[in-house]
Amino acid sequence: MNKTFARVRKGLLYSFETLVNSYAVVFFSNNLLFGFLLLLASFVNPLAGFCGLLGLVIANVFSYVIGLNKEQIRKGYYGFDAMLVSIAMAHFYTFNVTLLLVIFCVGILATLLSFLIHGILHKYNLPSLSFPFLVTIWIVFSAFPSMHTMKVHPELIYSLNENVKPSGFTSVNWTDTLTKFERNFLVFPKIVTVYLKSLASLFFQSNSLAGILIALGLLIFSRIAFSLSILGFVAAYFFYPILGGDVSDFYENFIGLNFIFLAIAIGGIYIVPSLASYVTSILLIPLLIIALFGLNRILFNLGLSTYSLPFSLITILFLYVLNFRVKVNFLHRVQHQAFKPERNLYNFLNANQRMRLFNYFPIHLPFWGEWTVSQAHDGKITHLGEWSKAFDFIVLDSEMKSFQNPGNAVDDFYCFNKPVIACADGYIATIVDNVEDNAIRGNNTLQNWGNSIVIYHADGLYSQLSHLKLGSIKFAVGDFVKKGDIVAYCGNSGRSPEPHIHFQLQASPKIGSKTLDFPLAYYIRNENNKFSFKTYAKPMEGERIQAVEVNSLLQSAFELNPGSKFRWIITEIGKLDSTEHWEVFTNSENVSYIFCHTTKACAYFYNDGNLLVFTSFYGKKTSLLYYFYLAHYKVLLGYYQDLELEENYPVALIPMKILNVLQDFIAPFYRFVKTTFKLKYAFIDDVNITSEIRLESISEIKVLGFNSKAFQFTTKLSNNKLEEFYVENTKCKKVAKCESGY
Numbered sequence: 001m002n003k004t005f006a007r008v009r010k011g012l013l014y015s016f017e018t019l020v021n022s023y024a025v026v027f028f029s030n031n032l033l034f035g036f037l038l039l040l041a042s043f044v045n046p047l048a049g050f051c052g053l054l055g056l057v058i059a060n061v062f063s064y065v066i067g068l069n070k071e072q073i074r075k076g077y078y079g080f081d082a083m084l085v086s087i088a089m090a091h092f093y094t095f096n097v098t099l100l101l102v103i104f105c106v107g108i109l110a111t112l113l114s115f116l117i118h119g120i121l122h123k124y125n126l127p128s129l130s131f132p133f134l135v136t137i138w139i140v141f142s143a144f145p146s147m148h149t150m151k152v153h154p155e156l157i158y159s160l161n162e163n164v165k166p167s168g169f170t171s172v173n174w175t176d177t178l179t180k181f182e183r184n185f186l187v188f189p190k191i192v193t194v195y196l197k198s199l200a201s202l203f204f205q206s207n208s209l210a211g212i213l214i215a216l217g218l219l220i221f222s223r224i225a226f227s228l229s230i231l232g233f234v235a236a237y238f239f240y241p242i243l244g245g246d247v248s249d250f251y252e253n254f255i256g257l258n259f260i261f262l263a264i265a266i267g268g269i270y271i272v273p274s275l276a277s278y279v280t281s282i283l284l285i286p287l288l289i290i291a292l293f294g295l296n297r298i299l300f301n302l303g304l305s306t307y308s309l310p311f312s313l314i315t316i317l318f319l320y321v322l323n324f325r326v327k328v329n330f331l332h333r334v335q336h337q338a339f340k341p342e343r344n345l346y347n348f349l350n351a352n353q354r355m356r357l358f359n360y361f362p363i364h365l366p367f368w369g370e371w372t373v374s375q376a377h378d379g380k381i382t383h384l385g386e387w388s389k390a391f392d393f394i395v396l397d398s399e400m401k402s403f404q405n406p407g408n409a410v411d412d413f414y415c416f417n418k419p420v421i422a423c424a425d426g427y428i429a430t431i432v433d434n435v436e437d438n439a440i441r442g443n444n445t446l447q448n449w450g451n452s453i454v455i456y457h458a459d460g461l462y463s464q465l466s467h468l469k470l471g472s473i474k475f476a477v478g479d480f481v482k483k484g485d486i487v488a489y490c491g492n493s494g495r496s497p498e499p500h501i502h503f504q505l506q507a508s509p510k511i512g513s514k515t516l517d518f519p520l521a522y523y524i525r526n527e528n529n530k531f532s533f534k535t536y537a538k539p540m541e542g543e544r545i546q547a548v549e550v551n552s553l554l555q556s557a558f559e560l561n562p563g564s565k566f567r568w569i570i571t572e573i574g575k576l577d578s579t580e581h582w583e584v585f586t587n588s589e590n591v592s593y594i595f596c597h598t599t600k601a602c603a604y605f606y607n608d609g610n611l612l613v614f615t616s617f618y619g620k621k622t623s624l625l626y627y628f629y630l631a632h633y634k635v636l637l638g639y640y641q642d643l644e645l646e647e648n649y650p651v652a653l654i655p656m657k658i659l660n661v662l663q664d665f666i667a668p669f670y671r672f673v674k675t676t677f678k679l680k681y682a683f684i685d686d687v688n689i690t691s692e693i694r695l696e697s698i699s700e701i702k703v704l705g706f707n708s709k710a711f712q713f714t715t716k717l718s719n720n721k722l723e724e725f726y727v728e729n730t731k732c733k734k735v736a737k738c739e740s741g742y
Contacts, residue, residue, distance in 0.1 A: 014074060021076030022056050022083060026202065028269045029221050030075060030339045037217035042083075042203045044178070044210040048090035051103055052203070055086025058107025068115070077118075081133040082110035084202075088137055091204035098149040102140065110136045125333075126319055127270065129312040130261075138304050182208050194247055195233050198256025206251040223664035224268045224341035228281060232263025235285040243289050255292060258311040262288055265315050268341025269334070271322075272348040273668040276330040288314045342664050346650035347616075360536055361458050362521035362608070364483060365547040366423045366465055366503050367490075370526060371415070372396045374500060376541040377517070382495070389515035390504035391539070402498065408440055410492050416469070416499040418490045422455060422481040423463050429509035430454035433473045435493040443495055449502070450494020452511050453487055461516070462509055466502040467494050522548050522610050524640060531640040535611070548610050551639040553690040556720040558612045558635060560594065560605065562586045566722070567739040568624055572732060580624045580736075599623040610637055617653060624736055627727045630699040631713035633677040639684050639693060649675035654701055659708075674702040682714075693717040 017032065023042070024035030043049030059082035063073050072078065086103045093099055114132035121128050144150045186208045188196070196211025199218075203210060219226045236259035240247055250256030267273060267281040292310040299306055322333055334344045335351075365371075375383055375392035383390050394402045395414035403412040410416045435450045444450065451468040453475075469491030481487060492499040506513040519536040526544045539545050566582040581597040593604040601619025603626075605612060612635040617626060630653075634645050651663055651673050663673045676699070683694040699711040714726040727734040 014070075018060055018074050018076065018079070019053075019056065021074065022060065022079035023076070024221075025076040026080050026084070027218065027221065027225070028264065028339060029225075031217075031221040034217040034221040035076075037213050037220075038202075041200070041210040041213040041217075042087060044200075044207060044213070045091070045203070045205055047095055048087045048203065048205075051090035051095075051099070052083040052087035054100075055103045055107050055110075056080070056083035058082065058104055059111045062108050063111050068111075078111050078114055081114050081130075081136055082107045084133050085110055085137045085140060088204050089140070092141075092152060093144070094151045096149065096151070098147065102147075102150070106136060106140060109139065121316070124320060125323055126316055129265075129315060130308040131312055134307060134309055134312065137307065142303065178207055178209065186212070191234075191237060194237065194250055194256070195230070197251035198233060198260060199229075201251050201254040201256050204254060222268070222341050223661060224273050224345070224668065225264050227665060228263040228267040228278070228341070229260045231267070231278060232259045232261075232281055232285060235259065235263075235282045236289065239286045240289055243286065243293070245289065245293075253305070254307060255310075258288060258292065258308055259285055261308065261311045262315060264341075265311070266318065268344060268668075269337075269339075270315070270319055272332040272334055273341045273345045274330065274332075275669055278668060280331060284314060284318065342667060343650075345667055350648075350650045360519060360521070361461055362424060363457070363463065363505060363518060364423045364521050365523055365545065366420055366463070366501060367393065368419060368421065368547065370395075370544055370546040371501075373539045373541050373543050373545065376543075377538055379541065386514040387504070387512070389517045390502060393501045393503065394499070396544070410437060410440060410499055412440075413492075413499040415490045415501070416492065417472075419486045420465055420468060420488045420490055420501055422483055422485045422487050423503070424455075424457050424483050426455040426457040426463070426481060428453065428475045428477050428479045428481065428487075429456040429462060430511055431473055431475075431477055432511060433468075433471065435470060437470050437492040438494075438496055440492075441497050442492075443497055444493065445495050447493070448495045449511050450496060451488070451491060452494075454506075454509050454511055455481060455487075456509060460507045461518075462506050462513075464502075464504050464506055464511060464513070466511070467491055467496040467500060469493070522636075524548060524638070524643075531643040533636050533640075533643060533645060548636065548638040550610060550637050551684075551690060551693070553693050553717055553720060554635070554637045554639060555609070557693075557717040557722050558607065558632075558637060560584045560592065560607060560612075562592065565740070568725070568736045569739070570624055570734055570736045572734045582625065594625060594628075596623060596625045599625065601625045603629040611635070612637060616650075621653075624725070624727075624734070627711065627713065627734070628725065630677070630711060631679075631697045631715060631725070631727075632695075633679075633697075635679065635695070639681055639687065639690070641681060641684070643681045645677075645679045647677050649677055649699070651675055654709075659703065672704050674705075676700045676702070691718060 020032050020035035020039060021030060023038035024031055026038065027034065042052050056079040059079045060073055063078040068078060085106050089099060089102060110132055113135050114128065117131050118128040188208065193208060196208040196215060197206050199214040200207055200210035202214065218229060237247055262284060263281040266284060267277045271277045288310050291314055292306060295306045295309055322331065332348060336347065338344050338347055371393040372395065373391060374394045375381055377383065378388045395418065396402055397414065402414060405412045432449070432452045435444065435447045438444055449466045451470055451473065452464060452466040453468065453473060454462050454464045456462050465488065468488040470493060472489035472491065474487055475481060490499055490501050505516040505518040507516060519538050521536060523534050523539065523545045525532045525534055525539070526546065562584050564584040568580045570578045570580065580599065582594050583597065584592060584594055586592050591604055593602050595602050596619070599620050601623045603614055604616045605614045612632065614629050614633050617629045620626065633649065634647055636645060651671060654660060654673065654675055659673055663671065677697065679695060679697040682696040684690055685692045695715045697713045700707060701709040711727060711729045715722070716724040721740050722738045725736040725738065
């Protein structure tokens, strides 16, 4: 019985989300409240609202029956075109059996066209926008003259020509009531009225009430989208009369949404919100108006209306051109659509800070232990010209000497005969292993590079290791090597007065090729015994650096493999104990996430064996998973005493709604709210045989530079797992104990 109830409940929830999302997606949104308000706005004209809902249901049922992706259906991608066309038919034609039959056909046709057009445009990284709606409505309306049972709505005829209205004709009482209500209670300045009616034209209405519901939903959904809608409308309100138009066309001919949609799409949905995107949205409005005038004349001769064609055409053309830019300094395309301008912006800012992890092939240091950079990029000795982007490494002692004893023999130098390892997985491409090692202060300029290995890692990416010890190379050309494999030993061959490793990245397998300016993935810098962690950076001359040494306890505790389960028992002062059940999953794009079965919260993460990085969070910001996400936003899986990691969170994550709203309005131009993450490696009982580690982290929110709110966290690791997690701020104090594999 319980299982049956659960299935029914799940089915009803799925149906509700599918229904509401189909409305929200019209405004590029997945906000359920916004979708519900749009649904209500469509029913300001009840008959049209019903027809739209019917067309939507038919489209979604058809999509489900033929086996289209259920998640895509739930997101509303296949229903909204049929809904809009069905509303249009209810506006223009009288309600009868023929209309119902046509709506049924529209549901199927719009779905088929949506799938086809999306498939074509997706190849070019372009959205389908309203093209499926346009093609569907043009086909259907072109067929109506041959369908004699389809009658144009009499109210539409008489509203266009009062002289032909027969005596005694009265319009629907609801229409009269709505008109009187607006005249008595919804009196606004002309520009506001035209804006609201332009929004209402989405559902082929010209009343302010529907516009108010849509504007309210838009404001709730996104402050940036709301401000862009006003910006696009005001720009059109200014330019349209200059170019010879009448602003009453905005709602009488249902074209006003073109300007609003263009501003939202270019200003914040498909391009990251910024001053440049706002300015571009304004500059494209006159172009859209000219396109609208031209398309009106062309389509009028075919007996068709433009509807949203100008918006779709100009948006597609502009985005298509952006795909071919050689250099991108502004107007950044949104790479991962978050269906909200604020999230697109904050995700972009976050990506600039941390997504270098995914932009570069990970190249690591070619040695173990601590070495010193004796010559870095653009070095003054030999790293010049086309060979300037290279590194030389040596080993120094506490007295900054590279050798012991007199230093007259190669064996006196600390780095001589030390292992040289592969910096990443790859295949041996080139080998030279026949050059004698020099005596100290000797030089072999004829065989400049000495004994060398070139390893192929990816197309156009090779690593070269030079001045290796004669006879020490362990592999042959064509062999596969893994990151960390010993490939040779440090020597003193070639142009090398004393032992060192020469390391460079290049685009070809030839020894001595032109170098590439490429960062190193992860390394630890030691400055006066104070450690700092560097990600995708280039060490400077004189820096003492080492590869990350993974700690076994950190590695096992944060080994969040798919299928892993965690049960947390949470104790909070003044409250009853509670529990949260977590499970690790991987989605269809192979992205891992922790899902809380108790709160339905979800935290996405990335773990490459050296670094754990949480990337996004969805759900309740009072859940333990939310605090866990904040506390472990970035965790290095190697232990270095008192090492501190620091980064900024996306502003959207802060649990302060009023501040969020205020920040959202001006976020593309100025951000007065700063959110900071700090993590410190506080305690380890034994570096070599570790049984306990404590991490301390803090989440700070600053408003205009002043501390506003802070959370402090402590995580205890022991027994090869997460043991305890402490959360504390001025309002709460929680202690959570973990049971793995519940």
